[in-house]
Amino acid sequence: MSTASRHRIRVGVDLGGTKIEAVVVDLGPGEPDTGAAPPPSELARARIATNRTQGYEHVLSETRALVFEVAKLAGIDPISTPIGVGMPGSVTMQRAGGGRSDLPLVKNSNTTCLNGKPFHADLAKAVGRPIAFANDANCFALAEATWGAARGARVAFGVILGTGVGGGVVMTNDGGIPRAWNGAQGIAGEWGHVVLDPERGPACYCGRRGCIETYLSGPAIEGEYTRRAGIARPLTEIAARARGEDDAVARELLDERIDVFGRALATVVDILDPDVIVLGGGVSNLDALYDEGPRAVARWVFNDDLATKIVKHALGDSAGVLGAALLP
Missing domain, CATH: 3.30.420.40 (ATPase, nucleotide binding domain)
Structure with a gap:
């Protein structure tokens, strides 16, 4: 069993319109998301500007680089560590010009360079492992209900x-x-x-x-x-x-x-x-x-x-x- 699995170490990424932030946490023993759980132990954190005006490839490569940077700071292997990403918008299988996509495409993100692009699949490929994605507001609500003001x-x-x-x-x-x-x-x-x-x-x-x-x-x-x-x-x-x-x-x-x-x-x-x-x-x-x-x-x-x-x-x-x- 890997160290990440044994200690419930996870990488979280928040891809916002202004900044991209990544953290490595140890969720501790037992069920990590119970309402009675203590806040997680933070092992490393890193943050960069999104610079969304520089386009899709820039945001993709910078997000990948940030994942590897925060993993290095925490002394873990990102390829063997579960990763979750929260980002604005939803997904669609419908291409903007008509027709169906083989991969989920980003829709209604305020980082508009992501819209119509298979960011989920592209980031997973760039990092080299499956990645869990959710809307950033869902991530916010989930954390506040688990450890914060909505507990x-x-x-x-x-x-x-x-x-x-x-x-x-x-x-x-x-x-x-x-x-x-x-x-x-x-x-x-x-x-x-x-x-x-x-x-x-x-x-x-x-x-x-x-x-x-x-x-x-x-x-x-x-x-x-x-x-x-x-x-x-x-x-x-x-x-x-x-x-x-x-x-x-x-x-x-x-x-x-x-x-x-x-x-x-x-x-x-x-x-x-x-x-x-x-x-x-x-x-x-x-x-x-x-x-x-x-x-x-x-x-x-x-x-x-x-x-x-x-x-x-x-x-x-x-x-x-x-x-x-x-x-x-």
Whole structure:
């Protein structure tokens, strides 16, 4: 038996629109993903910029190189160690120009150079072993339900509000083991591409208009502020000016986006009725989501009271990469 198998050593990779992060963890003895498990022991971690504008081959080769780099730092053999990768988007067998593909193709990734490409198969071939893949929001939700802010919840919905917007559904079975629910087509939780305004909404890279992502992602909020105010500001400054300064544009914009947040999450509550919704990503650091967000959700939910808790992530930037390590 290999050392990786005996010690439950896993490699997790989080391929995001801004960064690619990899970690080697020891999940410890026994069932690694039980809700009673301690956080994993981290053996090594590495991070690089995605540089997605440099194209598909660049992202593929850099991801492979990062896997081998973090494995070297941990003193393990990546070819004999289980690897999980979380990334935005879903998969399709349909080619963009028509016809069926022999391999799963990436669809609706905000790292658009991956769309229409067999990234799953190409990375597995480049690394030299099978790799488990999942949507990054599912990985985030799985980690938070296993070790973080959604621990102990029977049903949890994880929301990523960052460069893109996504969601993941995790259900904990009677044995206390959280499991991601992927659905019949593998798109369960794709909350970011629920369409709110198909006619007048902002254009989305997925080809539609008015997706939730076009309102609540960091770039969407910053871009809309720039359009209205005529000056570019980072999200943190926009939020601060909305609360502490006489900036009517920032105040109006944040109020609007909190209302969108409420309407969008109310649909999740009405359908799933989760015990907890845990927020992650850069936008999740805005205090307004916790100060005003629950009231905004409660205004639209189909009930007199909102029992679902809306909480901030507990694992920081590590949730996605740790969730990926739970996949294989």
